[in-house]
Amino acid sequence: MNRIILPVLAILLTAQSPAFAINDKYRKQLEQSGCTQVSETQGCDIHKSKAENAKAGFTNPATDNSTTQTPYAGQWVAKSDAGATVATIRIDAKEQVWVNGKRVDAKRTDGTLQFHQGKLTFTLQGDRRLTGEDYWTDSDAGTKGPIEIE
Incomplete structure (x- = not known):
C-alpha cells in the first residue's frame, strides 16, 4: 500500500501548479482605488477612486506618496559654537531646500541629506532618534557647528 501512496503523493506535489493570490485585473482595481486586500475587507x-476612498478614511501608504513625510521637512537653524545664526534652512515635504531664502540642490547620501551654499556644507541625519548628528562645515575656514530644528 505504501509503495503506491508515496509515489502518487510525490507526483501530485511536483505536478501541482502554483496559485497566485490576485489576477491582473484585480491588481489594477486595487491600484486605481488605493485599496489593499485587507482594507477591502474593512x-x-x-x-471607487483613490480620492473617494481617502474621503471615506481608507488610505494605502504604499501607493499614496502624498502622505509620505520626509524626516528633513521643517525649519532649521545652523549655529556657530558661540550661538550666532550662520544660516536658516527650510526644507519642504519634497525635500526641496532653501538656505537663507535661496534655493539649493540637495542629495541623499548614506542616510543623510547634504547640500551646499558657497563654502558651507550642511548635513542632516535621516534618523531623527539620533541627536547632535546634524551639522555644518565651512571648508574655507575649517569651522563646524550644529544644526537644530526650530
Whole structure:
C-alpha cells in the first residue's frame, strides 16, 4: 500500500501548479482605488477612486506618496559654537531646500541629506532618534557647528 501512496503523493506535489493570490485585473482595481486586500475587507471599495476612498478614511501608504513625510521637512537653524545664526534652512515635504531664502540642490547620501551654499556644507541625519548628528562645515575656514530644528 505504501509503495503506491508515496509515489502518487510525490507526483501530485511536483505536478501541482502554483496559485497566485490576485489576477491582473484585480491588481489594477486595487491600484486605481488605493485599496489593499485587507482594507477591502474593512469596507474600501475597489470600484471607487483613490480620492473617494481617502474621503471615506481608507488610505494605502504604499501607493499614496502624498502622505509620505520626509524626516528633513521643517525649519532649521545652523549655529556657530558661540550661538550666532550662520544660516536658516527650510526644507519642504519634497525635500526641496532653501538656505537663507535661496534655493539649493540637495542629495541623499548614506542616510543623510547634504547640500551646499558657497563654502558651507550642511548635513542632516535621516534618523531623527539620533541627536547632535546634524551639522555644518565651512571648508574655507575649517569651522563646524550644529544644526537644530526650530
